[in-house]
Amino acid sequence: MAPCGVAAFLCTVIVASAQSFDTLLRNDECEDDCALSALQIKTSQGGQEQSWEESVLGAWAQEPGCQGVLKGQCGVGAVVVEVQPETGIVSRTLYTAGAGGGPAPFDEHKMTSIFPVASNTKIFTSILLMALADHGKVSMNETVGDFVGQECGDLPVAVANITLLQLSSHTSGLPAQPTNRHMEDCKKDPVNCNPFTKYTVQDLCQTLREVKLGPKGHYLYSNLAFGMLGYFMELRMGVPYEKLTQTWVLQPLGMNSARITMNESQWEELAPQGKDASGEGRWRRQPYGILQGNGAFLVSVPDMGRLVEAMIKAERGQETPLAASLRQTLQPMAWSGFCACNACEEEELLNLSIPTAERGVVAMGWESSSSGLRRGWHKAGDIAGYSSWMAFNAALGRGAFGVDTCGGCGAQLGSLRGSAVQRMVQLLADGPPKKVSPLPQVAKPELAALVGEVQACPAAPGKLQSTSLAGLSLTLRDGKLLASTTSFTGEESDVVTATPFSSAEADGLQAFSGVVLELSGPVGTIHGGPREHGPLAEVSQWRTIHFLAEPSAPNKRGAAVLHVAGADVFFVDDVSQCP
Structure with missing residues (x-):
């Protein structure tokens, strides 16, 4: 077995709990049976600020559907990977949490469970x-x-x-x-x-x-x-x-x-x-x-x-x-x-x-x-x-x-x-929301072309949207593009600034342009009504809207596509025109 050497690779194990979390380092060159070395142990005393990732794990633990009879009986394990573009240095951070804030059923230090x-x-x-x-x-x-x-x-x-x-x-x-x-x-x-x-x-x-x-x-x-x-x-x-x-x-x-x-x-x-x-x-x-x-x-x-x-x-x-x-x-x-x-x-x-x-x-x-x-x-x-x-x-x-x-x-x-x-x-x-720099000198007519209200297309007969958003409104005020949303249960969001972007890159099938919003949304699912089963845990996240310029788009501006949880959700002027 090769000995653990200099820790050129960072692996953090975090227990998403209000009481404590452990931070550990290991060398990626170590063989798999080389135990994680506890080089540093930190203890959170409740008031210590959590990382954004910890807040996401904590939000999962608060999801109503993961409590009830499941509270304290099951949990979640996750790994977040980051690869630095210039150096290629990799970090892998391990997280674990128990349903309802109970103990997680994992080996919190080695995560060797399969x-x-x-x-x-x-x-x-x-x-x-x-x-x-x-x-x-x-x-x-x-x-x-x-x-x-x-x-x-x-x-x-x-x-x-x-x-x-x-x-x-x-x-x-x-x-x-x-x-x-x-x-x-x-x-x-x-x-x-x-x-x-x-x-x-x-x-x-x-x-x-x-x-x-x-x-x-x-x-x-x-x-x-x-x-x-x-x-x-x-x-x-x-x-x-x-x-x-x-x-x-x-x-x-x-x-x-x-x-x-x-x-x-x-x-x-x-x-x-x-x-x-x-x-x-x-x-x-x-x-x-x-x-x-x-x-x-x-x-x-x-x-x-x-x-x-x-x-x-x-x-x-x-x-x-x-x-x-x-x-x-x-x-x-x-x-x-x-x-x-x-x-x-x-x-x-x-x-x-x-x-x-x-x-x-x-x-x-x-x-x-x-x-x-x-x-x-x-x-x-x-x-x-x-x-x-x-x-x-x-x-x-x-x-x-x-x-x-x-x-x-x-x-x-x-x-x-x-x-x-x-x-x-x-x-x-x-990843956590970041400040987005707007494109320089975005022409006012280009922004004005994005103004209006659109509604979410139905997902499929008998199916609900993966997003909670039913309506999207974009307005132009003092040269700034502003956005607000309406949920399927009628709740209206605060007005936020929409940062315009464009891209000539194709994703394999088409190019796009659009705007980026910073909103908040639930980790779990939308239930039958607002807060029906208790508070839904929400975290800050990116919501990206692409305006597709393609002949098959169902309205004259092209479909507005909201990207949320990996899905592309179409919004259109007239839902009767939905694909």
Whole structure:
């Protein structure tokens, strides 16, 4: 074991509590089993000012949906990653908090616990696919028929011709789930339920023969597709998916905690049990079948920070393991729906060919995320007992990952907002609001063109917006552009200055211009009415409005798109013109 040397890398562990937090340093050159050295310990005496990040963790702990029976029984762990653009120096800061301000169920000093990262596994599968393609082991144009055509016999031509590229970008037309998952074990043992247990190649062949495809080339989120990808790589290389991913992806990135297979004692020692809304324990302890590539891995929070760091460096063109393969997973492929708390698996939000009320861009497993006027990326992961989110913005050099053991508390049925931890991580990835310098000599006619009132487009039939804002008003006074908002419950915000920006850079599909606001918003979800379940925790954050100049925009000024929690929310003059 290499000794811990000079701490050129900063790793801080903070317990988001009113009583205390610990600050520790470690050297990134240390091997994983080198313990964190407590070089400095600080104690907060209640009155000490919190950092903005601590306030976000504290806000999560106050979310009404994360209290009740969950208070003191579950918690959240998160890592914030910052990469300095000039020096490449990296800091990773670890945070943990308990629901309702209770104790967090984590090792607060080492954060060695591992968690089901669920659909974040899809990112590992995408990187594995690109790494194998880069080494000539597979071709992105190979098809489903090339891998299982002989085993499955006569498959529908449209299914047999699905390519690996389509599988990896959610554009294959395959549905979210197989038609024949094994749900019988979940009825017998809901605590340890895994519907992918015992799933065999014969089961896969049956699904592929009877599945109804959506339109190829359009976004349709698919657990089935990514499960197949992992299995196909296993077939090609003759190595189990877990070992293959560890060798080609996880170990090169230093993510040595990641595993799928564990014995009973490892489950008890390494993986804190998740809870559902009733406080019942939840675990996906039953082993996976062949579709592991869609969500089987368990990983520590610090190791997920290593992935975020590598993605930021790769997109910035900085040196990092697997840089070329990581960059290729970020190729924009199609418009997508906003995916949060499994909403992406509901088909009425999908099959998109143009931007809709809440939209983004899909790459290879990644979904677009916006911070300021810069395009970033995120990935969600939800299973019973746990909710997680990973997001980063390479232009800002910042990203974050977080997971709860509270079953996605703070999520609201029928909402696209996502769980409280998902909202929290997006805020941590965006970073604290900063002073924004306006563009010099912005012409008054240009500002005047932005003046007016717009309303939020509906997200989808029966769905709520992920943002609480229903209306947006922009006025011009003494040469300054001012903005105010109205919520769906009729609450009006204070008037704030809107700082105009423009950008000639394309995000892969279009260029934009817009304004930046500094507002505040809740970490958790909007409930049935204002303050219905107690005070919602709010933190200061950026809200960015892009005015899109494109022929397909639904009004003459172009749609105003509010970026919040990674989503693009369309505002228009006339809601009847919404896409």
